[in-house]
Every structure is written in structure tokens, then in C-alpha cells.
Amino acid sequence: MIPAYQAFYDQLRTFIPESRLIHDPLRTLAYGTDASFYRLIPQLVVRAESEEEVVGIVQLADQQKVPITFRAAGTSLSGQAITDSVLITLGDGWAGHHILDNAERIRLQPGVIGAQANRYLAPFQRKIGPDPASINTAKIGGIAANNASGMCCGTAHNSYQTLDSMRMILADGSLLDTGDDASIEAFRKSHGGLLDALDALARLTRANQPLADRIAHKYRLKNTTGYALNALIDYEDPIDILQHLMIGSEGTLGFISEITYRTVPEHPHKASALVFFDRLHTACEAVALLKPEPVAAVELIDRAGLRAIEQKPGMPDFIRELPKDSAALLIETRAADADTLAHQVERVTATIAVLPTTRPIEFTSDPAICARYWAIRKGLFPAVGAVRNTGTTVIIEDIAVPVPQLAAAVDDLHRIFERWGYHEALIFGHALEGNLHFVFTQSFDTPEEIERYSKLMDDVSNLIVGRYDGSLKAEHGTGRNMAPYVELEWGEEAYALMWELKLLLDPQQILNPGVILNRDENIHLSNLKPMPAADPLVDTCIECGFCEPTCPSRALTLTPRQRIVIWREIARLERSCEDPERLHRLRKDYRYQGDETCAACGLCSTTCPVGINTGDLTRSIRHDRNSRHQGTANWIARHYAGVGSVSRIALNLADGMHGLLGSNAMTKLTSGARKLSGNRVQQWTPAMPTGAPALKPLDLPHGEPSADSTRPKVVYLPSCASRVMGPQRGSDSSPLIEVTHSLLNKAGYQVIYPENIEALCCGMPFQSKGLFDTADMKSLELNKELLRITEQGQIPVYSDTSPCTLRLKEKIDPVIELYDSIEFLDRFVVEKLNLIPISEPIALHLTCSATRLGQSDALKRIASSCATEVVVPDDIGCCGFAGDKGFSTPELNASALRTLKDSIGHCSGGFSSSRTCEIGLSLHSGIEYRSIVYLLERCASHPKPVTAGIDQPHS
Structure with missing residues (x-):
């Protein structure tokens, strides 16, 4: 941090804890990236937790003339969420929501993720209007500040059009709540001059008929270029004008601390069709015909776009044979009931049936097929990103033109791409609004490449403005990227008006300076982000940030995107040898920030557009570091039983001490030992398990006689954790293996066990530490025994721990029919039991492994069949226990579960599918978490009568 910011930092420390003031070189670099292709490294990152804190920060910035930039999720594509000054990010305190007027309105704080807002509204069949492609990651603050729209939003349902009221903090730190009459009255008194000036500007604008007409004309299309000048002609009350100017202002006029939306219907009945045309012009003619029809979305995909996804699994062969000029439309129609939907499908089909199509038009309401269609559309951007040359970045631009000129605009854009050598560029977009996205790859490592990009943008801008009078930014925001072209699009008079608004509301230009309005005509060519090769495991990363909400370390250290940013810089410094001291510092700090606090859970891969599992990078780094321990690992593997x-004995000894000393004394004693050892001693917790009883040598626990051989067999594979760890102290539960055995018996199965089970392991404990050879040795050993005991796959295998199942699915012989406990219970056990649901609420944890296995819905079904109220906390993903991280790096587990207790405090118990996860969940929730098997066993009073033989499960 340079000295100029020291006084600002010192003042911040008086009301914000130092733990939330980030200024070390590693993390400021990590926060220097958003989803755009720019990089600015902040001097200071402030994690704000409340409106009061933001008011204090803004007032201090105003006094000291320190520029500040607000960031929500950082999915911005135009460089509007980065700064080389002070970056303010949102902590946990911004996730509030209130449903109003039977969900006709919803009040949201800026930290709520867009998709989460829609989940709150789903029971009412309502949703927020904006639906950006990033809605599963983007937060309300960014959605409103960028006036984001999306595939179904159009111009009617964006934040500007559906705004009801907002709370805002202006550049002087003043607070205004436009939904509160008292706040408005106080603001009129304190800021009468500002409101009078806004009123005067609006009157002058409305009186200037050519300008007013120009503004109205510009918003006939989607448009996020510049400020929302339509507020000056749409509204007369300066309060209304002010709050609508905030929409799309990208944090340059103020901070939106809360927004109330008028919601829109979310019709439950939907049908989609992917319609192919031999000619792009025909597809665009179809769009024009569909404009007045009852369609929710019409997405255009050009031939280059189809070529990008034609080789993907499940794509029909005929796509590869389509003509050079072909295109497709993805059409969706929605209705409140099935009859209306059927009528709309007939009407839409008839409308475009007058045009020649490559294949017959077929609508489907099958959710799986519809999801596949939309996955194709949403996969276009990452399809380019995944195949780009290493070292290049992927850029997505968006423009809007009148729908009748859509085909001509696509042709013109393709000609520009050819002129400047962007042969991989593809075009898709929200055709119903004339909104086109084009995607291409770009290197910025030579002056020639930067010049090529500059010429491309000049040509595109001149084309869209000069020929089509369109929008240079339809929905991605102006940012730094389009700031030099705002005057070109709007004209001198409107551009001057925008500057008047900026200087009126931010006279010292401290709010996100340089964004939207910028006098530097080359700002879009400055501060370009390097994308050096780092590791083939992550080189395809486009730094979009979609991974971040799933990461358990996101509030503690780094997110997956940030880990990749840092690792790229480390790789660059290693190759260039330009700054050995900085390289050493980054490597040293990364050990904790990037490696030790990474759960390597892989949840990031489930939301990554290109499927990157940053945990693979972490394990690779651990492999390089831990290779010297390979001999020790092999010895442990050979003596696993x-x-x-020994582990059982240690757990029972610890439990004995716990009983003797009590929880408080035991906690102090073990914490002291951990501190003295430099954290080498593992963390003990009151939720620590007891040692499980060793399995008996016979097939069944406790030496029970063999069951009826006429019953179908299932091989029960208990994990190491299930075999070693019993219930926690004070629990009235039996060990998991006993309860599972009993439940499978109730369902009519004969349970058998692999031989020498105590010595077997899937290899996960070794894999997580990067000891891949040892991990594979154990999985091969287990594979051999499973082939034998299942009679080469004739008998199914029940795996009781989801993380182990996930690894085995990737490693064992495909002939072995392996089921995770959740899947087996859902498909083959629940239906055979007479379940009596319990009346008290229960908490459910979806482990990262169960999520990656696609078992989340199945686990919810099981829980719902056993309890009348099932609570799945909104913001809990991976618990961060990560096998043994809960012992070695307990702060990761604590951070990942920091909001758990408040979410499930009224629940009587918690259930999951991983014993180690349940330790941390129990500790941080205040209730005991156990396997879902315990809930089923409790609710299964007796098995249902069997009228026929029980079928052997097979896929």
C-alpha cells in the first residue's frame, strides 16, 4: 500500500476490523480481476458488512478525496468492478430479503445472488425481471448497477422498468430510502439543491425536443451505454429521476444498499424448440414474425456457433452437415396452464411454418430435453473459451440493432471478423430484442495484437452506430471497454448531459472514476489482463467468477478464480525471472492462502463454464510438495488395517479424556497443545467421534448367522471413516455400519462384506494430499476385491460415504455396479419401507460429492419422505471439512459454516452422507448431524409386505 493511502487506512481501522482490510500483495492481486479482460490492482480491499460501514467509508473517501469502487460478484464483463485505488466488497451482512404483497414485490440487499432471489419467489410462481446468464453467480447489487437483462427479460422487465424503490448512499455519504416518506422528506431538506438541479436538467431535457426524441429513440432497443438519460424524460419527480439514474450507473453515482423490485410471473408450464434453418436470413425473418407472438425467448445461433458445439455429446449428426449459411433459433414459450401452453405452441409453430426449416418444428415440454437445449445455448461462450490458444483471452461483446436489420447486421459483423482475422468468432444472442453477442479470442501480448483489437472495435462501433443507430452495449454495461465510444453513440449534446449528471452527483469524481465516462480515448486498450500459461489443468479458465459462490474458502482466503489468477502470476514470474523477491513472497503466501485452505472439493467444476476443477490444481501442487513422503504413504497403505x-484407540482415548475433563477443559488443553506445536497438533472438538467397534471376522457384524440365501445380495462397502469413527460423545446412536446393516435387512437384502475390509480403502485420503500413486494402489486393491465378491459385477455394491463413491466411480471397473448410499436408498430401499415421518424439522446437508454425483434431489426426496419439514440452508455448500482439514485447518470449516447455526437453529437434528463432514456440521450448528440412514431407520417402523420377490438392483 503506497503512503498516500495510509491515512485513509488508519481512519478505516477505527471502525472496521483489520481482518477485513486487505492490503497484502497476494490478495490485492487476486482482487485485481473481474470477468473482463482488464486488470487493476487495488491498494486496499475493504470487506464491508453493513450500510453504516459503507456510509463511513464513503464519507471518509469524500473527505480525503480517495477514489472507491464497489464490487458485488465481480462477473462484470466490461471492466467496471476493478480499481487501482480502494475496492469495497460485500461481506455476509448483505444477504437480506423480504417478500412483500404476496410476492408482487421483493426487497433485496445487494449481496443476494439473483438465482437465490428467484428461489425465494418460486413458491409464489414469481421471479425478478432481470435474468442474466450469470444469474447463478451475479448479485443483485451488480444486476441493478449494470441494468443487466438476459434471455427472457427484454426491455420490459429489466431493473429500470421493474424498480419499485431503493436505498442508496451518495458520494457525500448521505442515505436516501425512496420507499420511506420520512427519508424522502429529510433528503429534500438536506439535499434540496441537488434535487433542484436534477429537476432543472430534466425540464431542460424535456423542453429540448430533438434531444428528448433522441433519448426515447435510443431506448427502443436494449441499451446500457452511458447513463440512463431516459430517467430525465420518463419521470418528473427528482426522487424518481435519481433512483432510476442509479440503475445502470455501475457504481459511479452511488451505492445501492437495498432495492425493491416489482416481480413478474414465473409460469410453470414451458415448452422449447430448437429450430434449424438453411439460411441465416430465413432465421431472422422468423424472428420478426415471432416478435408479436407469445414467446418468452428467441435465441439466435449462427453457423459458427453451431460448429462450436456440434461435436458435443448428444448433438445430432445432421448438425455437422448443415450448410455454411445455416442458423438455429431456440424458442421458448411459457404459460400458466397446460392448455394455454398447448395453444401457444400451435400458434408459434403455425407462425414460422410458413418459412422453410431444415427439420420439422418440434416443441417439447420435457424438462430434461429443454435443459439440454438451453445448455447448448449457454455453452456457446465457454465453447470458445475452452478451445482458445493458451495465453489468449476470450472476449464477449454485445450490441443491439432493430430486429428487421438483424440478418444484415450479422452479415456485416462476419465481414468485419474476416477483415481482421477473427476466424473463430461466433454470433448468438437474444434475437427477439435484436441483441447480438459475438465471441472471439484475443491475445494482448504484442502491439500488433492490441492494434488489431483496436481496429476491430472501431469498425464494430462505426458499423453499429453509423449504419444501424444501435446500441454498442445492450446489457453488459459500458465499463472501461466502451467508455471511449459513448459520445460516438449518443452524440455531443447527450454526452455533455451525462457529464453534468456525473459532476452533479459525484463532484469530486471519487466513485469508480474512469468507468462509463472517460476522456482517454485509449482507456479500452489500457491495463489489459495477461493470461499466461500456468498449468494445463486450469489454462482454459476465463476468470468469469461463476465458481466463487460454491467455494468454502471464499470468505477466508481465496476463491478458485483467485487461485488461478495467482498461480498464473507465479508461473509468469518463474518464466520471466523478472522479480525473484516477489515470486518468493507469492509462493510463500500461496502455501496458506491457496493450498492449505483449499478444500479441493471440486464444487467449482459444477458451475464452471469450462468444467475446471481447481481442486485438481491444488492436488497437483501438493503432489509436487509431498512426493518426498511417498515411502511413508506406501507404508501406511500396506498397513492400513x-x-x-490405532486410530480407533486414539479416538477412544480422547473420548475418555473428554469424559474425565469435560468439554471446556478439554478444549483449552488441546487448543494450548495445538498452539505450542505451531498448529501441528490436530484440532480437537466436542463433536469428535468415538472409536467405532472393529468389524467381526464373519460377513455380518457381531457374528450373526447368515441371512436367508434366497434374498438378493448387496455388497456393503463401509468407508474408512465409517469403520473407524463411531457416534460423538453423548449420542444415543449406534455405529453407522450396524444401522445400515439393519436398514438393508429391513428392505429385504442379504448384506455381505468384502474380505479383509479393514485393509481396504478407495484411496481418497492419499489423493487429497497429492499422493496419487498410493491412492491408485489402494483403489486397484479394492477394485480387485470388489470384482471377486460381486462375481464380476453380478451383485451391486452399496457405498456408504459419498466422497468415496465419487472417487470409486472414476477408478473402478465399469462392470462393477456401484451405488452411492443416497442413490441406492432412493431407488431400492425407500419404496420397500413403511415410513412414518417425524413431525419436528430437520436440517439436510448436501455434500459436495453428492452434488457432483447428481444425488442432491434424491437426498431431498429421502428426507422429505421421513420429515414434514426439511431445511436446506441457502448459503451452505461444501462444509470445508475436506476429510481432515477440519482437524488441520479448522478455520476453513468454521468459515464455510459461519452462517449455519442461524439457518437451522430450530431443527431437531441434521443429516448428510459423509461422516467427516458431519463432525464439522455438528460442531458449528449446535445439533448432531448423522447419516441419512439414521433418519430412515428411525422412520421405518417395519418393511412393507412383499407380494413378489425383491428385484436385484441393476442400472
Whole structure:
């Protein structure tokens, strides 16, 4: 941090804890990236937790003339969420929501993720209007500040059009709530001059008929270029004008601390069709015909776009044979009931049936097929990103033109791409609004490449403005990227008006300076982000940030995107040898920030557009570091049964001390030992399990006689954790293996166990530490025994721990029919039991492994069949226990579960599918978490009568 910011930092420390003031070189670099292709490294990052804190920060910035930039999720594509000054990010305190007027309105704080807002509204069959492609990651603050729209939003349902009221903090730190009459009255008294000036500007604008007409004309299309000048002609009350100017202002006029939306219907009945045309012009003619019809979305995909996804699994062969000029439309229609939907499908089909199509028009309401269609559309951007040359970035631009000129605009854009050598560029977009996205790859490592990009943008801008009078930014925001072209699009008079508004509301230009309005005509060519090769495991990363909400370390250290940013810089410094001291510092700090606090859970891969599992990078780094321990690992692997026995003894000894000393004294004693050892001693917790009893040598626990051989068999594969860890102290539960065995028996199965089970392991404990050879040795050993005991796959295998199942699915012989406990219970056990649901609410944890296995819905079904109220906390993903991280790096588990207790405090118990996860969940929730098997066993009073033989499960 340079000295100029020291006084600002010192003042911040008087009301914000230092733990939320980030200024170390590693993390400021990590926060220097958003989803755009720019990089600015902040001097200071402030994690704000409340409106009061933001008021204090803004007032201090105003006094000291320190520029500040607000960031929500950082999915911005135009460089509007980065700064080389002070970056203010949102902590946990911004996730509030209130549903109003039977969900006709919803009040949201800026930290709520867009998709989460829609989940709150789903029971009422309502949703917020904006629906950006990033809605699963983008937060309300960014959605409103960028006036984001999306595939179904159009111009009618964006934030500007559906705004009801907002709370805002202006550049002098003043607070206005436009939904509160008292706040408005106080603001009129304190800021009468500002409101009078806004009123005067609006009157002058409305009186200037050519300008007013120009503004109205510009918003006939989607438009996020510049400020929302339509507020000056749409509204007369300066309060209304002010709050609508905030929409799309990208944090340059103020901070939106809360927004109330008027919601829109979310019709439950939907049908989609992917319609192919031999000619692009025909597809665009179809768009024009569909404009007045009852369609929710019409997405255009050009031939280059189809070529990008034609090789993907499940794509029909005929797509590869389509003509050079072909295109497709993805059409969706929605209705409140099935009959209306059927009528709309007939009407839409008849409308475009007058045009020649490559294949017959077929609508489907099958959710799986519809999801596949939309996955194709949403996969276009990452399809380019995944195949780009290493070292290049992927850029997505968006423009809007009148629908009748859509085909001509696509042709013109393709000619520009050819002129400047962007042969991989593809075009898709929200055709119903004339909104086109074009995607291409770009290197910025030579002056020639930067010049090529500059010429491309000049040509595109001149084309869209000069020929089509369109929008240079339809929905992605102006940012730094389009700031030099705002005057070109709007004209001198409107551009001057925008500057008047900026200087009126931010006279010292401290709010996100340089964004939207910028006198530097080359600002879009400055501060370009390097994308050096780092590791083939992550080189396809486009730094979009979609991974971040799933990461358990996001509030503690780094997110997956940030880990990749830092690792790229480390790789660059290693190759260039330009700054050995900085390289050493980054490597040293990354050990904790990037490696030790990474759960390597892989949840990031489930939301990554290109499927990157940043945990693979972490394990690779651990492999390089831990290779010297390979011999020790092999010894442990060969003596696994003995290691398990020692672990049981250690757990029982610890439990004995716990009983003797009590929880408080035990916590102090073990914490002291951990501190003295430099954190080498593992963390003990009151939720620590007891040692499980060793399995008996016979097939069944406790030496029970063999069951009826006429019953179908299932091989029960208990994990190491299930075999070693019993219930926590004070629990009235039996060990998991006993309860599972009993439940499978109730369902009519004969349970058998692999031989020498105590010595077997899937290899996960070794894999997580990067000891891949040892991990594979154990999985091969287990594979051999499973092939034998299942009679080469004739008998199914029940795996009781989801993380182990996930690894085994990737490693064992495909002939082995392996089921995770959740899947087996859902498909083959629940239906055979007479379940009596309990009346008290229960909490459910979806482990990262169960999520990656696609078992989340199945787990919810099981829980719902056993309890009348099932609570799945909104913001809990991976618990961060990560096998043994809960012992070695307990702060990761604590951070990941920091909001758990408040979410499930009224629940009687919690259930999951991983014993180690349940330790951390129990500790941080205040209730005991156990396997879902315990809930089923409790609710299964007796099995249903069997009228026929029980079928052997098979896929």
C-alpha cells in the first residue's frame, strides 16, 4: 500500500476490523480481476458488512478525496468492478430479503445472488425481471448497477422498468430510502439543491425536443451505454429521476444498499424448440414474425456457433452437415396452464411454418430435453473459451440493432471478423430484442495484437452506430471497454448531459472514476489482463467468477478464480525471472492462502463454464510438495488395517479424556497443545467421534448367522471413516455400519462384506494430499476385491460415504455396479419401507460429492419422505471439512459454516452422507448431524409386505 493511502487506512481501522482490510500483495492481486479482460490492482480491499460501514467509508473517501469502487460478484464483463485505488466488497451482512404483497414485490440487499432471489419467489410462481446468464453467480447489487437483462427479460422487465424503490448512499455519504416518506422528506431538506438541479436538467431535457426524441429513440432497443438519460424524460419527480439514474450507473453515482423490485410471473408450464434453418436470413425473418407472438425467448445461433458445439455429446449428426449459411433459433414459450401452453405452441409453430426449416418444428415440454437445449445455448461462450490458444483471452461483446436489420447486421459483423482475422468468432444472442453477442479470442501480448483489437472495435462501433443507430452495449454495461465510444453513440449534446449528471452527483469524481465516462480515448486498450500459461489443468479458465459462490474458502482466503489468477502470476514470474523477491513472497503466501485452505472439493467444476476443477490444481501442487513422503504413504497403505486400529484407540482415548475433563477443559488443553506445536497438533472438538467397534471376522457384524440365501445380495462397502469413527460423545446412536446393516435387512437384502475390509480403502485420503500413486494402489486393491465378491459385477455394491463413491466411480471397473448410499436408498430401499415421518424439522446437508454425483434431489426426496419439514440452508455448500482439514485447518470449516447455526437453529437434528463432514456440521450448528440412514431407520417402523420377490438392483 503506497503512503498516500495510509491515512485513509488508519481512519478505516477505527471502525472496521483489520481482518477485513486487505492490503497484502497476494490478495490485492487476486482482487485485481473481474470477468473482463482488464486488470487493476487495488491498494486496499475493504470487506464491508453493513450500510453504516459503507456510509463511513464513503464519507471518509469524500473527505480525503480517495477514489472507491464497489464490487458485488465481480462477473462484470466490461471492466467496471476493478480499481487501482480502494475496492469495497460485500461481506455476509448483505444477504437480506423480504417478500412483500404476496410476492408482487421483493426487497433485496445487494449481496443476494439473483438465482437465490428467484428461489425465494418460486413458491409464489414469481421471479425478478432481470435474468442474466450469470444469474447463478451475479448479485443483485451488480444486476441493478449494470441494468443487466438476459434471455427472457427484454426491455420490459429489466431493473429500470421493474424498480419499485431503493436505498442508496451518495458520494457525500448521505442515505436516501425512496420507499420511506420520512427519508424522502429529510433528503429534500438536506439535499434540496441537488434535487433542484436534477429537476432543472430534466425540464431542460424535456423542453429540448430533438434531444428528448433522441433519448426515447435510443431506448427502443436494449441499451446500457452511458447513463440512463431516459430517467430525465420518463419521470418528473427528482426522487424518481435519481433512483432510476442509479440503475445502470455501475457504481459511479452511488451505492445501492437495498432495492425493491416489482416481480413478474414465473409460469410453470414451458415448452422449447430448437429450430434449424438453411439460411441465416430465413432465421431472422422468423424472428420478426415471432416478435408479436407469445414467446418468452428467441435465441439466435449462427453457423459458427453451431460448429462450436456440434461435436458435443448428444448433438445430432445432421448438425455437422448443415450448410455454411445455416442458423438455429431456440424458442421458448411459457404459460400458466397446460392448455394455454398447448395453444401457444400451435400458434408459434403455425407462425414460422410458413418459412422453410431444415427439420420439422418440434416443441417439447420435457424438462430434461429443454435443459439440454438451453445448455447448448449457454455453452456457446465457454465453447470458445475452452478451445482458445493458451495465453489468449476470450472476449464477449454485445450490441443491439432493430430486429428487421438483424440478418444484415450479422452479415456485416462476419465481414468485419474476416477483415481482421477473427476466424473463430461466433454470433448468438437474444434475437427477439435484436441483441447480438459475438465471441472471439484475443491475445494482448504484442502491439500488433492490441492494434488489431483496436481496429476491430472501431469498425464494430462505426458499423453499429453509423449504419444501424444501435446500441454498442445492450446489457453488459459500458465499463472501461466502451467508455471511449459513448459520445460516438449518443452524440455531443447527450454526452455533455451525462457529464453534468456525473459532476452533479459525484463532484469530486471519487466513485469508480474512469468507468462509463472517460476522456482517454485509449482507456479500452489500457491495463489489459495477461493470461499466461500456468498449468494445463486450469489454462482454459476465463476468470468469469461463476465458481466463487460454491467455494468454502471464499470468505477466508481465496476463491478458485483467485487461485488461478495467482498461480498464473507465479508461473509468469518463474518464466520471466523478472522479480525473484516477489515470486518468493507469492509462493510463500500461496502455501496458506491457496493450498492449505483449499478444500479441493471440486464444487467449482459444477458451475464452471469450462468444467475446471481447481481442486485438481491444488492436488497437483501438493503432489509436487509431498512426493518426498511417498515411502511413508506406501507404508501406511500396506498397513492400513493396523492404522485403523490405532486410530480407533486414539479416538477412544480422547473420548475418555473428554469424559474425565469435560468439554471446556478439554478444549483449552488441546487448543494450548495445538498452539505450542505451531498448529501441528490436530484440532480437537466436542463433536469428535468415538472409536467405532472393529468389524467381526464373519460377513455380518457381531457374528450373526447368515441371512436367508434366497434374498438378493448387496455388497456393503463401509468407508474408512465409517469403520473407524463411531457416534460423538453423548449420542444415543449406534455405529453407522450396524444401522445400515439393519436398514438393508429391513428392505429385504442379504448384506455381505468384502474380505479383509479393514485393509481396504478407495484411496481418497492419499489423493487429497497429492499422493496419487498410493491412492491408485489402494483403489486397484479394492477394485480387485470388489470384482471377486460381486462375481464380476453380478451383485451391486452399496457405498456408504459419498466422497468415496465419487472417487470409486472414476477408478473402478465399469462392470462393477456401484451405488452411492443416497442413490441406492432412493431407488431400492425407500419404496420397500413403511415410513412414518417425524413431525419436528430437520436440517439436510448436501455434500459436495453428492452434488457432483447428481444425488442432491434424491437426498431431498429421502428426507422429505421421513420429515414434514426439511431445511436446506441457502448459503451452505461444501462444509470445508475436506476429510481432515477440519482437524488441520479448522478455520476453513468454521468459515464455510459461519452462517449455519442461524439457518437451522430450530431443527431437531441434521443429516448428510459423509461422516467427516458431519463432525464439522455438528460442531458449528449446535445439533448432531448423522447419516441419512439414521433418519430412515428411525422412520421405518417395519418393511412393507412383499407380494413378489425383491428385484436385484441393476442400472
